Amino acid sequence: DLAKYQGAQFPDLNFDELTHFSRHQFFFLTSRVRSARSGVRPQVSGTCNPDPDSWLREFIDWWVGPDGFPIPGRNGKLRYFVRDRDEIIWADNPEDLPRKINKKTGKFIRPKSVTFIRSTVYDNPQLCETDDYISFLESLPKVERERLLLGNWNIRRVAGTFFKEEFFPDVAEAPAEAYENSLWYWD
Numbered sequence: 001d002l003a004k005y006q007g008a009q010f011p012d013l014n015f016d017e018l019t020h021f022s023r024h025q026f027f028f029l030t031s032r033v034r035s036a037r038s039g040v041r042p043q044v045s046g047t048c049n050p051d052p053d054s055w056l057r058e059f060i061d062w063w064v065g066p067d068g069f070p071i072p073g074r075n076g077k078l079r080y081f082v083r084d085r086d087e088i089i090w091a092d093n094p095e096d097l098p099r100k101i102n103k104k105t106g107k108f109i110r111p112k113s114v115t116f117i118r119s120t121v122y123d124n125p126q127l128c129e130t131d132d133y134i135s136f137l138e139s140l141p142k143v144e145r146e147r148l149l150l151g152n153w154n155i156r157r158v159a160g161t162f163f164k165e166e167f168f169p170d171v172a173e174a175p176a177e178a179y180e181n182s183l184w185y186w187d
Contacts, residue, residue, distance in 0.1 A: 002028050011035035011042050018046035023055035027083070050153040057153055062090065063116040068146075068154025070118035080111040120151050 002025060013033050015021060021029075026046075033042045048056060052068070062079060065071045080094045091097045091111075100109040121127060121134055128134060137149040146152040 005029060005032055008032045009034050009036075011038045011040040013044045015044075015046035015048075018048040019051040019054035019056050023059075026055075050147045050151055050155075052154050052156050059088070060116045060153075063118075064153045066154075068152040070116065070151065070153075074116075076115055076117050078113050078115045080113050082109065082111050118151060121149065 005028075010029075010033050013029060015026070018026065030044050033044055035042045048054075050068075051057065057064070063070055063074045063077070079090055079092060080097060081088050081090050082097050082100055083089075084098070084100070089097060094111040094113075097111050101107070102109055121137065134149070137145060139145075140148065143155050143157050146155040
């Protein structure tokens with residue numbers, strides 16, 4: 001219910017599981033980030049698990065390689081963006097972005113900075129030593145394991161990943177007993 005945050009002011013806004021928020025919710029709530037009197041530099045942060053169908057996957061695309069895993073050399077690198085209506089325009093330097101002017105004040109609208117920092121359960125050695133969490137993650141089906149344990153942003157369930165061709169070898173002819181009292185069908 002975004003309406004209840006209409007007049008809110010947050011000097012610090014933190015999202016847990018950012019992929020569970022819509023793009024609209026995220027940008028609306030970030031519009032509430034200001035700290036005129038608090039003395040705190042306003043900032044927004046979020047944590048998440050990979051979700052290839054989330055708006056966030058597209059938002060962090062520059063930091064993620066074609067294999068779905070974060071690109072090591074880009075981890076933590078700062079980038080800048082401006083929004084022109086719903087389009088996000090990115091650059092490595094704020095000076096390289098189109099200059100947008102606030103029509104009411106006539107002042108330049110400052111670009112926002114963003115970074116993406118990859119982290120997995122293996123970055124928490126204490127958790128790895130004292131908990132069975134990793135073994136639980138390792139026991140998940142492939143798609144969930146790749147996302148939650150390894151941090152793959154591209155993997156998703158697709159046709160052909162359950163039944164594999166090698167499960168059904170070619171045979172010259174079916175054994176005679178295969179035809180007795182059996183029903184065969186396929187889709």
